[in-house]
Amino acid sequence: MKLKFKTQPYQTAAVQAVLDCFKGQPPASAPATRYRIDPGRAKTGSTETIFAQDMQDGFKNADLMLTDDGLLKNIIQVQRQQNLPQSDELIKTKVSRLNLDIEMETGTGKTYCYIKTIFELNRQYGWSKFIIVVPSIAIREGVAKSLAMTAEHFQETYNRKARFFIYNSRQLHHLESFSSDAGINVMVINVQAFAARGADNRRIYEELDDFQSRKPIDVISANRPILILDEPQKMEGAQTQESLQAFKALMALRYSATHKTTHNKIHRLDALDAYNQKLVKKIAVRGIAVKGLAGTNAYLYLQSIETSTKKPPEARVEFECKLKSGEIRRIVRKLSRGDNLFDLSDELGQYHDGYVVSDINANTDTLGFTNGVELCAGEVLGDVDEAALRRIQIREAIKAHVDKERALFQQGIKVLTLFFIDEVAKYRDYSAADEKGDYARIFEEEYRQYLNEVLSLDEMPSQCPYIQYLKGMDAAATHSGYFAIDKKTKRLADPDMDKRGENAGLSNDVDAYDLILRDKERLLSFAEPVRFIFSHSALREGWDNPNVFVICALKHSDNTVSRRQEVGRGLRLSVNQSGDRMDDPATVHEVNVLTVVASESYKDFVAALQKDISESLSARPRVADEAWFTGKLLKTASGDVEVTPQLARQIYKYLLKNGYRGNANHITEAYHQARKDGTPAMLPPELQAHADQVYQLIDSVFDDSQLPKIGDGRRSKTNPLNDNFDKQEFKELWNRINRKAFYSVDFDSAELVDKAIAELDKNLRVPPLHYLIQTGEQADHVGHDELDNRRVFVLSSSKTEKSAHSIHSKVKYDLIGKIADGTQLTRRTTAEILKGIDAAAFAQFCTNPESFITEAIRLINEQKGTMLIEHLAYDLAEDRFDLDIFTVAQSGQDFSKAGDKLRRHIYDYVVTDSGIERDFAKELDTCAEVVVYAKLPRGFHIPTPVGNYTPDWAISFKEGMVKHVYFVAETKGDISSMVLNKIEETKTECARKFFNGINSANVRYDVVDSFGKLMALVQ
Incomplete structure (x- = not known):
């Protein structure tokens, strides 16, 4: 298995930022700088x-x-x-x-x-x-x-x-x-x-x-x-x-x-940019809170509340039980309302007084007893020593792993779980007959027990490929230790560690890191049985395997290690068996979720992590006033637009008018929620031409409400298919759309050259270079603080001037090479385009070479994208999608905030991406003309030249009302081509071609911005 690399726009931007700092530096074509190497001397x-x-x-x-x-x-x-x-x-x-x-x-x-x-x-x-x-x-x-x-x-x-x-x-x-x-x-x-x-x-x-x-x-x-x-x-x-x-x-x-x-x-x-741009995994936390219980030794651990459409909620609880041999052991059982722990434990005294289940609340994830004791999921009561806590952590890590693995196995993504421990002896004990330490033994016990439960589930057919995968895996083979190696005994050993400085507590053992890195790619393959990895906490910086989905630290809390450092080992986006990164924006945060099994409460861990992230964003602006907005640049297709004082005032008034400005000119949570839902208040006319850029500028002002939401790793309700899935109308709908296809694109470069020349002649606009001229004067009084912060001079005025001439006229540019790189065209085709454009358009190169190159690449790529669609053809394959796509991804999602139970959807709940989608689903569910509908799973997709694409909704209407079954690809607040980004627009146009190809099945595809627009199309 080999990791693949590709050009990413966000990484290109980081590289370009460095390069642009050297505009005017003589180019690489200048003579190389030679010198005589000191040859040294020999002493005789x-x-x-x-x-x-x-x-x-x-x-x-x-x-x-x-x-x-x-x-x-x-x-x-x-x-x-x-x-x-x-x-x-x-x-x-x-x-x-x-x-x-x-x-x-x-x-x-x-x-x-x-x-x-x-x-x-x-x-x-x-x-x-x-x-x-x-x-x-x-x-x-x-x-x-x-x-x-x-x-x-x-x-x-x-x-x-x-x-x-x-x-x-x-x-x-x-x-x-x-x-x-x-x-x-x-x-x-x-x-x-x-x-x-x-x-x-x-x-x-x-x-x-x-x-x-x-x-x-x-x-x-x-x-x-x-x-x-x-x-x-x-x-x-x-x-x-x-x-x-x-x-x-x-x-x-x-x-x-x-x-x-x-x-x-x-x-x-930064952390917020990376999360919002979906460049790293989402984070979920399974916290374990130890609560003291005065005057009793009653041990209880509430793992989770489990729901089903066929019976009331059940609580998965660990408690103590007296066996027939007289031995007292901790067991895990599912409890229902009315169950009495005194009876179930064979009359252990600690459960005598009122340990009868009185309430199991699936909405709040709580379990109540008649004596008033209440537990939240993840809480443990009674005698809890370190061994018990570590066993709970290992069990929760295994459960989180399998939950994630069930959802991702069919997509060819291997799940890895990483345990950090503080000494090798807890994993490998060479004095024991089997050489297993406590953690290795506990892991195998808990793994076998949970595996037996998974294999007995009715919803998992015995012939399911994932079940066969689990059955072929021995518990001892699925975990391994990655530690330093003692060179004399060849046994695993605790690594040497730095004792001082910034790296105190980290290993300086080269062999240990070599072992981790040597196995990096092998671990990603299903052929390698190891899925659970035990490693010394001192080796944590060596682990950057992209498929680490669960992290569990079986060690005492270390105040020198921030929560960001703890989760950092698992933030990279995962890869599949082909080495392709799973970074499709539409699904990236469904696939890539890192679960941290913490030895503290969910609330405490999340609070500390949010604090770490917030402090790391200290360089971000936090005040949204006119002064801050003034002079900022709005990036538009036709060039940069500077925010004038007048525009800055309009932005500020917009925030005030709509309640988006809080105390001390902070951006309110109401604004960020409206942005998330896709329903921000309309901008004033002066700003609407650059709406997206204005919103992005406001978004860049930080408020704690923007921090990534960290989910509770336990609050993932089951969402099984309901009776609507078995309706004849849905079977008919699925039969019509269930077609796989492959596409081909065939066009000659001459056509692209002609269209690119025409587009450049018409729309190439290169702004002249801008110079920022700032004037300042020395402050009247300079104190010690001002000296420390370089505030000796005070800015009094600034203005921007334009130049009609390039200051880089002596710098040689590989114009053809740069545009060829940016468009992925050959140098020959690029040269043909440049030779063909109007002299006046080409003359703009001298005004601002860098802008000329950037704009030319953008316009040529737009024509290239248009031609892809014009010359795209789909051929239907005999193969069809398996019904597993409707069940495989349902076990790891969070439905705790999914809203009310639905009537016409094929699942009881649906998770939507925005307020617009949420409203759309409500109207579908209450519309008398709708028989059944589905938010399509990601397993159903249409291949396109810019990535796989999954339509949002499939809807079947009452017979006789319409002649078509309608597909709704996107439910956006604004569906104009100016608002849809280029990739989205290309995907939806490709989808039109795909569905046109199966029109014999009486299927129609469209993009709508509301339920009303859908009904207008239907009727």
């Missing part, structure tokens, strides 16, 4: 001999030719493009003259981004010497693995490979090649290799006999390398900063999700 007795005959050329990075003012102007322009706070100066450090901060949330692929940045900096500016500096061995090994895994992918894009190596003071021959090779060279080094006190660590600064009496640091620094600092907040110690100075870096690019010290920030993709 009291004499020294210089190796003159071995002197050779080296290739160092060319100097950064831009002035400080030029760099700052570029940086400000990059910041304006993203509406980031604008820098008023270059933040210089001991490490480098130029320090750029790139903020990227954990799990979004920052390693991929900076590797791609390396290739782009080489292609555009010729820089070829890079050093990736990391704070720990775990990250170092992960970076090296990423460089190896992406090598083929980047070679396909750039037609070259990067030579990389891990710095080792005993293998200094790599430094010779690093200096002498003219290609891309990358050295990966951890801070301990140059900023620690050990003898090996000091070698980098010493004249070494085995390195021709040279200092390694001198050979490295002669290349003027570009430093890429991965997690720089962990390298802010005085000694580390002093040591980094010795590299004589050309610049420092700083990548992190949590920058502590801010420099010139040029890109932001």
Whole structure:
């Protein structure tokens, strides 16, 4: 199994932000900067001999030719493009003259981004010497693995490979090649290799006999390398900063999700951005709250409340029971109203007084007894020692795993569960006959017990592929330990750990991380039986496997580890058996949900996690006033629009009028809820032309109500198919639409060239370059705080001016190459398009080359997309969808807030994506003309050139009312082509073609914005 990589727009944006900071720097076509590598010298007795005959050329990075003012102007322009706070100066450090901060949330692929940045900096500016500096061995090994895994992918894009190596003071021959090779060279080094006190660590600064009496640091620094600092907040110690100075870096690019010290920030993709853009998993928490019960030892653990359409709710409870042998053991049973624990436990005294079930509430997930004792799901009462707590955690992790696995197995996605423990002996006890530690033994007991329950469920047919998969898996084979290996005994061992500094508590054991990374791809395959992984908590940073869906820490709470760090190991989006990332926006948060099994209450864990996330967003604006809106840019198809003071006032008034502005100019929860439901109040006429951009600008002002909603991992009600599914009308409907198909696209490039030329001549508009001119004066009084915050000068005015001439006229652009890359066309086709456009349109290139390229790519891609649809043809296949698609994804969804039970839907409940969909479903359910309807499962899809597409609704009307069965693809507030994004628009147009192809089945497809629009089409 091999992971696949693809070009992602959000990652391209991060790369482009770096590149745009160097506009005006001589391009890569400039002569390479050569120098003579110090050959070193040999000592013979009291004499020294210089190796003159071995002197050779080296290739160092060319100097950064831009002035400080030029760099700052570029940086400000990059910041304006993203509406980031604008820098008023270059933040210089001991490490480098130029320090750029790139903020990227954990799990979004920052390693991929900076590797791609390396290739782009080489292609555009010729820089070829890079050093990736990391704070720990775990990250170092992960970076090296990423460089190896992406090598083929980047070679396909750039037609070259990067030579990389891990710095080792005993293998200094790599430094010779690093200096002498003219290609891309990358050295990966951890801070301990140059900023620690050990003898090996000091070698980098010493004249070494085995390195021709040279200092390694001198050979490295002669290349003027570009430093890429991965997690720089962990390298802010005085000694580390002093040591980094010795590299004589050309610049420092700083990548992190949590920058502590801010420099010139040029890109932001924070936790909120990543969640809203669906670039990371959603989070659910199964908390375990221990409640003391005065005066009693009655043990009770409420696992969950289970619902069914055939019987009242039941409570799944663990309690103590006396066996026939007289032994007292804890057992798990389903309880119903009226059950008496005193009787069920064989008359154990602790359950004598009133432990009769009085209420089981599925809405609140609570269990009540006649004595007044009440438990919420996840709460445990009575004698709870650490062993009992860990057993509960292991059981809950297994249940969460299987729930998720049942939903994803058919999609070819393997589920992994990761247990973190604090010592190997709890998993592998070499003094025991079977060498199993307590946790391994408990796991196998709980796994077998829960597996027997799953295999006995009526809803899971014995021939179901997932059931067969489970039956073929032995409990002992499905878990494994990933720890350090003792080199003498070859046994698992607790790893060596850093005792001090930012990495205290993390392992520095290379072999342990090598084991984790070596098995990374193998673990993703169904052929590998291991699904549950036990690892030492000190190795946590080594785990970034995308298919970790459950994390369970079987260890004492560690105040030095934030909740964000705990969940960070499982945030990456999963992949299927083909190595394809499961990132379809329509389904990404249905598939990708990370469940954390916590050893504290759900409420406490979520509160701490939300606090961590909120604090990480400290750089976001939190006040929505006229001053903040003024000067921001609205990104539109025809160019950037600056928010004038008049427009800023209109936005502010809009917030006031509709109750969207709270105390201290904060954005209210009412606004964010309206945005989520797709029903925000209408903007005033002056703003409607740029509605989407205005809403995005308002969204960027942070309020705690925007924090990602963290679900309760237990509150997932079953939602079985009901009697409507068996109605003849639904069977007929399903029979008509249940067709698989494949598409083909056939068009010649000449047609595309003609259409692209016509479009460019008509609509290519390149705005001239804008310059922000700011005027400031020294403050009347400067105190200590102002000096610390660089507020010596006060901004008094700013204005934007346009230039009709390009300041980059001397910079050579590979115009054809850039447009060919952006459109995925050949250079020949791209050249034909550029040659054919009007001279006046082409002349705009001189006004603003970068904007010309961006706009040309956009317009050509739009024509390309239109032609895809025009020349798309569907051929129906004999194969059809299996009925399993209606049941496979129903076990892991949260229906606790799904609303009232439905009458005409094929399920009792339906989860909708917006307020508009919710209202639409209500009207369908009460419409007398509707016989049966379904919100189609994601397993039903139509293939399109831009990804699989699932229509929303299938509806069957009363016989005789209409001639067609109608499909409603989208239920949007505005269905104009200007509001639907390009991908959505392409998918819906492809769907029209698909359903036209099965028109013989009397099926119609359309897109509506309301139930009224649907009925107008029907009648």
